[in-house]
Amino acid sequence: MPDRLFLAYTEPGSVPEDEFHDWYDNEHLPARLAVPGFHSAARYRAADGAVPTWLAVYDIAPGTLDSAAYKDLYANNSDREKSVLKRLDTLRRREYELIGDERPAGAPDKSPEASPALLLVSMSVPPEGVDDMNAWYAEEHIPMLLAVPGWRRVRRYRQISGDGPEYLSFHDVDGHHVFDQEAYKAAITTPWRERILKTAIGRERRVFSLHKAF
Numbered sequence: 001m002p003d004r005l006f007l008a009y010t011e012p013g014s015v016p017e018d019e020f021h022d023w024y025d026n027e028h029l030p031a032r033l034a035v036p037g038f039h040s041a042a043r044y045r046a047a048d049g050a051v052p053t054w055l056a057v058y059d060i061a062p063g064t065l066d067s068a069a070y071k072d073l074y075a076n077n078s079d080r081e082k083s084v085l086k087r088l089d090t091l092r093r094r095e096y097e098l099i100g101d102e103r104p105a106g107a108p109d110k111s112p113e114a115s116p117a118l119l120l121v122s123m124s125v126p127p128e129g130v131d132d133m134n135a136w137y138a139e140e141h142i143p144m145l146l147a148v149p150g151w152r153r154v155r156r157y158r159q160i161s162g163d164g165p166e167y168l169s170f171h172d173v174d175g176h177h178v179f180d181q182e183a184y185k186a187a188i189t190t191p192w193r194e195r196i197l198k199t200a201i202g203r204e205r206r207v208f209s210l211h212k213a214f
Helices: 017-033 068-075 079-087 127-146 176-180 182-187 191-199
Strands: 004-011 038-046 054-060 090-102 117-124 151-162 167-173 201-213
Touching (some): 004 151, 017 054, 017 068, 017 079, 090 127, 117 176, 127 151, 127 182, 176 182, 176 201
Antiparallel strands (some): 004 054, 004 090, 038 054, 038 201, 090 151, 117 167, 151 167
């Protein structure tokens, strides 16, 4: 079951954009999808003006990144792979385990394709605040978001490797217009949310648009 999420953030740096995309779409990413345990992938471009600009999203099975097949990719890198990796300004990898997956009532169990847009919100909280955060997500925040037209899915993850905050909420949405809706604005202006954010550590909020699904 692909209940792990692998995110790779990149910033091309001195790699020309045409070369960067040709390498990613035709060599780097297909090689990973050929590894047992990689189930699906999509590439996204930042829509919030922040960096890193590029995000690759992989749904993987537990243990995939520790497998011999995955490690062999790095032991047998092509010359182009080595060259591009050396020139990237940023290559940031994060792996997560799934802790919750919710869709609107009546939605299909499986999404047929990569979503047009993503909202990713990461944060850590003090140990004494974890139960309150989880209750807020389950009892208020996720139900309010799934009531927003165009909100496709909410997945929650806990990070198991990489840098950054411990908890990730991963939102599949129809497009950036969902953030202009009154139902969304209501979901992000509650007293409970404000209480959670006051204790949040290293909170990150990123918005991305689909570049290509694989």
